[in-house]
Amino acid sequence: MGSNATNWKLEAHPNMPKGKILAMIVLDGWGEQIKDEYNAIHVAPTPCMDSFRETAPDRWRLVKAHGPAVGLPTEDDMGNSEVGHNALGAGRIFAQGAKLVDSAIATGKLFKGEGFNYIKEAFPTGTLHLIGLLSDGGVHSRYDQLQGLMKGAVENGCKRLRVHALTDGRDVLDGTSFKFLEMLENDLKELREKGCDAQVASVGGRMYVTMDRYDNDWNVVKRGWDAQVLGEAPHKFTNALEGLKKLKEADPKFNDQYCPAFVIVDEAGKPVGPIVDGDAVVTINFRADRMIMLAKALEWEKFDKFDRVRVPKIRYAGMLQYDGELKLPTKYLVDPPEIERTSGEFLVKNGVRTFACSETVKFGHVTFFWNGNRSGYFDSKLEEYVEIPSDSGITFNEQPKMKALEIGEKARDAILSKKFDQIRVNLPNGDMVGHTGDLKATIVACEAADKAVKLMVDAIEQVGGIFVITADHGNAEDMAKRNPKTGEPIKDKDGNIQILTSHTCAPVPFIIGGPGLAKEIKLRKDLPTAGLANVAATVMNLHGLVAPSDYEPSMVEWVK
Numbered sequence: 001m002g003s004n005a006t007n008w009k010l011e012a013h014p015n016m017p018k019g020k021i022l023a024m025i026v027l028d029g030w031g032e033q034i035k036d037e038y039n040a041i042h043v044a045p046t047p048c049m050d051s052f053r054e055t056a057p058d059r060w061r062l063v064k065a066h067g068p069a070v071g072l073p074t075e076d077d078m079g080n081s082e083v084g085h086n087a088l089g090a091g092r093i094f095a096q097g098a099k100l101v102d103s104a105i106a107t108g109k110l111f112k113g114e115g116f117n118y119i120k121e122a123f124p125t126g127t128l129h130l131i132g133l134l135s136d137g138g139v140h141s142r143y144d145q146l147q148g149l150m151k152g153a154v155e156n157g158c159k160r161l162r163v164h165a166l167t168d169g170r171d172v173l174d175g176t177s178f179k180f181l182e183m184l185e186n187d188l189k190e191l192r193e194k195g196c197d198a199q200v201a202s203v204g205g206r207m208y209v210t211m212d213r214y215d216n217d218w219n220v221v222k223r224g225w226d227a228q229v230l231g232e233a234p235h236k237f238t239n240a241l242e243g244l245k246k247l248k249e250a251d252p253k254f255n256d257q258y259c260p261a262f263v264i265v266d267e268a269g270k271p272v273g274p275i276v277d278g279d280a281v282v283t284i285n286f287r288a289d290r291m292i293m294l295a296k297a298l299e300w301e302k303f304d305k306f307d308r309v310r311v312p313k314i315r316y317a318g319m320l321q322y323d324g325e326l327k328l329p330t331k332y333l334v335d336p337p338e339i340e341r342t343s344g345e346f347l348v349k350n351g352v353r354t355f356a357c358s359e360t361v362k363f364g365h366v367t368f369f370w371n372g373n374r375s376g377y378f379d380s381k382l383e384e385y386v387e388i389p390s391d392s393g394i395t396f397n398e399q400p401k402m403k404a405l406e407i408g409e410k411a412r413d414a415i416l417s418k419k420f421d422q423i424r425v426n427l428p429n430g431d432m433v434g435h436t437g438d439l440k441a442t443i444v445a446c447e448a449a450d451k452a453v454k455l456m457v458d459a460i461e462q463v464g465g466i467f468v469i470t471a472d473h474g475n476a477e478d479m480a481k482r483n484p485k486t487g488e489p490i491k492d493k494d495g496n497i498q499i500l501t502s503h504t505c506a507p508v509p510f511i512i513g514g515p516g517l518a519k520e521i522k523l524r525k526d527l528p529t530a531g532l533a534n535v536a537a538t539v540m541n542l543h544g545l546v547a548p549s550d551y552e553p554s555m556v557e558w559v560k
């Protein structure tokens with residue numbers, strides 16, 4: 001159903017009252033896991049979060065936050081912020097980027113589409129550049145999709161191929177960049193045997209090169225631009241894998257996420273793959289947030305974020321279109337999921353005044369992702385979105401409290417002002433610090449997030465409101481790689497654990513409470529497999545409204 005045909009009116013709920021101020025709190029990266037020393041949430045003092053389960057166990061449950069429950073291909077796919085917030089906001093499960101690309105490649109549809117035809121025009125005389133995250137994490141990209149794309153491009157006439165690889169270590173174990181680069185080198189060798197001049201052109205770690213988001217730090221994108229487009233970087237090597245090895249040897253603190261940028265040069269010292277006029281470029285990530293800034297640099301004529309020095313005339317396509325509102329990029333290989341009629345839009349159109357807040361690194365999560373990958377307000381008279389600037393240029397284990405307190409205070413003030421019906425926040429700590437793999441810092445991070453929750457819950461007490469607390473996926477609850485059968489942390493011969501920097505497949509808590517929550521409102525017992533997509537209808541009920549019939553069912557009911 002297109003938005004033109006949409007009936008936006010939501011019926012009043014027969015029993016649940018309207019007009020309660022509702023705090024919608026998302027703890028990023030906060031799952032439920034074995035309570036041992038590698039569970040940072042368990043180790044951290046989190047008296048507020050603990051109290052809900054202890055004092056009102058019937059208002060506490062777990063919900064699914066990974067795999068098919070959030071539109072990902074398989075049960076082995078851990079959750080992530082994009083799919084998690086999409087599901088939370090949309091109230092329905094959409095086949096997500098990962099799945100859409102899989103099927104477009106498997107059916108060959110990708111190679112017949114408008115986007116591919118567009119870049120194909122460059123094949124006879126130009127080079128095809130593929131830029132993106134090199135791992136099988138499945139959060140932003142997947143290696144088998146890159147393989148499929150390279151193979152299909154060569155079959156469709158690509159004669160010269162360059163890969164600009166971004167090492168991961170965040171969605172996969174740190175140190176695996178070597179394995180993936182080796183796989184890539186082997187695949188490129190095979191393509192060369194088929195007559196395509198295929199090589200790695202540049203490498204850099206995702207958090208230091210290219211994959212910034214929400215305009216947090218344009219230097220990150222500039223480093224990538226210099227290496228990928230201009231062929232300039234602080235390090236130059238004739239072989240990618242050797243380059244990676246040398247950088248690791250030279251720096252004891254080396255890790256995949258922050259690998260410095262380097263370019264591959266030929267025997268004469270000339271970069272093998274700068275991007276030049278007449279080339280084609282594809283950004284291979286399917287996930288939007290960390291590709292948007294690069295897409296702007298590649299596509300926008302007017303651009304003042306950094307000096308691009310040289311702007312090549314290229315044919316550029318994204319794996320997906322990353323921003324439907326901005327139509328960015330204009331060309332793309334796979335149609336993104338059409339996430340329409342989100343709860344945010346419904347609620348605003350039914351007069352629910354909405355306040356949303358996070359710090360920069362997660363700001364788009366409670367706005368852009370929540371609203372179905374859509375930027376901006378639905379109705380600027382009824383909405384206010386506040387972004388608190390994140391620290392930039394540091395890894396978050398250096399400042400694990402991040403801006404939790406500031407977010408909590410802003411939300412508290414918004415609650416107490418009574419100017420809003422819904423106050424929605426994302427608290428990034430568990431996730432952002434969890435990704436650093438620093439257990440001690442993650443414990444501090446979880447404590448800070450708990451304090452922020454307390455600020456909001458106390459404010460809800462004062463205004464007689466309702467709170468809803470959940471998370472978008474797991475992360476901080478598990479900082480060690482575990483044996484999948486026993487759940488025991490895997491230890492090496494020296495007894496050291498393998499640090500887990502990634503998200504998890506754990507379920508996440510879902511909690512309701514507050515003085516405005518009538519005692520007749522109960523969590524349903526008949527939805528044991530409910531997931532994040534069930535939250536939107538629940539929240540609509542708590543606002544006194546009946547959810548649209550195609551939404552996943554509400555987890556609450558009125559019991560006399």
Ligand SMILES: O=C(O)[C@@H](CO)OP(=O)(O)O
Pocket residue numbers: 028029079080081082139140170171290431
């Ligand atoms: O940092 C990110 O991009 C992802 C992990 O790849 O985390 P999140 O989904 O929580 O934003």
Ligand SMILES: [Mn+2]
Pocket residue numbers: 028029080081082084431472473
């Ligand atoms: Mn997240």
Ligand SMILES: [Mn+2]
Pocket residue numbers: 029081431432435475503
């Ligand atoms: Mn994360």
